Amino acid sequence: MPLPERALTSLIVRYQGRNILIDCGEGTQVMIRKKGFSLNKIEAIFITHFHADHISGLPGLLLSVGKSERTEPLKIIGPKGISEIIKSLCVIAPDLPFKIECTEIDKNSESFMINGLRVETLPVNHSVPCYCYSINLDRKGKFLPQKAVSLGIEQKYWKHLQKGESVEMDGNVFTSDMVLGESRKGLKVTYCTDTRPTEGIAEFAKNSDLFVCEGMYAEDNKLEKAIINKHMMFREACELAVKAEVKELWFTHFSPSIKDPSEYAEFAEKLFENSLIPCDLQSIELNYEE
Numbered sequence: 585m586p587l588p589e590r591a592l593t594s595l596i597v598r599y600q601g602r603n604i605l606i607d608c609g610e611g612t613q614v615m616i617r618k619k620g621f622s623l624n625k626i627e628a629i630f631i632t633h634f635h636a637d638h639i640s641g642l643p644g645l646l647l648s649v650g651k652s653e654r655t656e657p658l659k660i661i662g663p664k665g666i667s668e669i670i671k672s673l674c675v676i677a678p679d680l681p682f683k684i685e686c687t688e689i690d691k692n693s694e695s696f697m698i699n700g701l702r703v704e705t706l707p708v709n710h711s712v713p714c715y716c717y718s719i720n721l722d723r724k725g726k727f728l729p730q731k732a733v734s735l736g737i738e739q740k741y742w743k744h745l746q747k748g749e750s751v752e753m754d755g756n757v758f759t760s761d762m763v764l765g766e767s768r769k770g771l772k773v774t775y776c777t778d779t780r781p782t783e784g785i786a787e788f789a790k791n792s793d794l795f796v797c798e799g800m801y802a803e804d805n806k807l808e809k810a811i812i813n814k815h816m817m818f819r820e821a822c823e824l825a826v827k828a829e830v831k832e833l834w835f836t837h838f839s840p841s842i843k844d845p846s847e848y849a850e851f852a853e854k855l856f857e858n859s860l861i862p863c864d865l866q867s868i869e870l871n872y873e874e
């Protein structure tokens with residue numbers, strides 16, 4: 585439920601000047617503008633599920649994107665049925681100057697490459713089909729000049745091999761794996777909301793640099809309500825963070841009954857030390873370990 589002092593849940597991941605948006609509840613486009621991000625730079629939109637607080641902001645956002653003079657296609661990815669949902673929502677957003685390319689997730693696990701980011705999916709346990717998303721920035725191994733020299737590859741071709749391209753020289757084809765070391769640790773953000781804890785979530789979020797997870801209820805006496813409505817407790821989110829060995833946990837999707845989530849910051853930190861109850865427009869810049 586949108587509150588005067590709190591917006592609905594959504595997440596933007598920015599990489600190389602382009603954005604991936606996960607969920608688009610009512611008012612999302614306003615918050616994007618407040619943050620100073622460009623609506624025109626959204627590369628793809630991933631929807632976790634079809635409850636209104638996660639999708640009702642789409643028509644307004646699409647209309648605003650249309651007014652930004654965008655003409656390139658916009659990808660929208662979500663559970664099976666997303667195509668019909670978008671078609672219905674676009675009744676009030678007709679004649680957009682760009683094409684919407686809908687992709688339905690119809691398997692337990694799928695992988696999408698979006699602007700250099702690898703997005704993985706995991707079905708979770710909510711009252712309707714719902715997915716958790718993990719966004720990965722993979723990192724190649726270091727370029728090893730000595731290998732290139734030993735293979736007789738001219739220096740002018742090195743930059744192509746560093747980019748992962750293949751080169752042909754004197755009738756021989758050289759691939760990047762021939763001159764790169766072992767893959768290095770990249771970056772990983774996992775986003776999980778509207779679900780009961782499942783066995784697969786901890787493994788799915790394993791070693792995430794940032795784990796954004798639902799904290800619908802904080803008080804232990806709300807557990808029965810969480811089970812009935814298929815939501816997650818603060819305590820359960822922290823347990824998943826511990827199992828997944830994530831670097832940092834951010835809570836999201838608070839119950840409207842929690843007027844000031846920050847009151848539970850100390851409680852959360854006792855369960856998982858590196859946890860944060862973020863405010864609207866909170867952001868973080870993730871960097872490689874070295």
